Amino acid sequence: MIRTAPSPPIPLPGRRDLLASLLGGAALTWLTPSNLARASDPAQQRYICLEPDCSPYVYDPARGDPSQGIPAGTAFDDLPDDWVCPDCQGPKSSFVPFG
Numbered sequence: 001m002i003r004t005a006p007s008p009p010i011p012l013p014g015r016r017d018l019l020a021s022l023l024g025g026a027a028l029t030w031l032t033p034s035n036l037a038r039a040s041d042p043a044q045q046r047y048i049c050l051e052p053d054c055s056p057y058v059y060d061p062a063r064g065d066p067s068q069g070i071p072a073g074t075a076f077d078d079l080p081d082d083w084v085c086p087d088c089q090g091p092k093s094s095f096v097p098f099g
């Protein structure tokens with residue numbers, strides 16, 4: 001008679017693990033505190049350029065735009081009016097909220 005070793009106790013899954021099993025890893029990646037904070041804070045809102053020639057470029061306030069002297073932490077609304085897309089030189093009006 002072969003006896004198998006007793007299984008180790010299975011820990012109860014935390015909420016994140018439960019969500020991961022229900023929704024999959026991609027959804028879990030979305031449910032990070034930083035993403036939730038970003039969604040509720042206009043100063044952290046990202047904007048994407050819709051110019052057809054653009055790759056497109058996404059302005060992220062957390063990164064700013066060093067190529068034009070914009071420091072990290074600058075909200076899109078606080079960019080100077082003469083700021084242009086670093087990728088296609090499109091105007092601010094070509095951008096829409098993203099993410």
Ligand SMILES: [Zn+2]
Binds near residue numbers: 049050051054056085
């Ligand atoms: Zn652009």
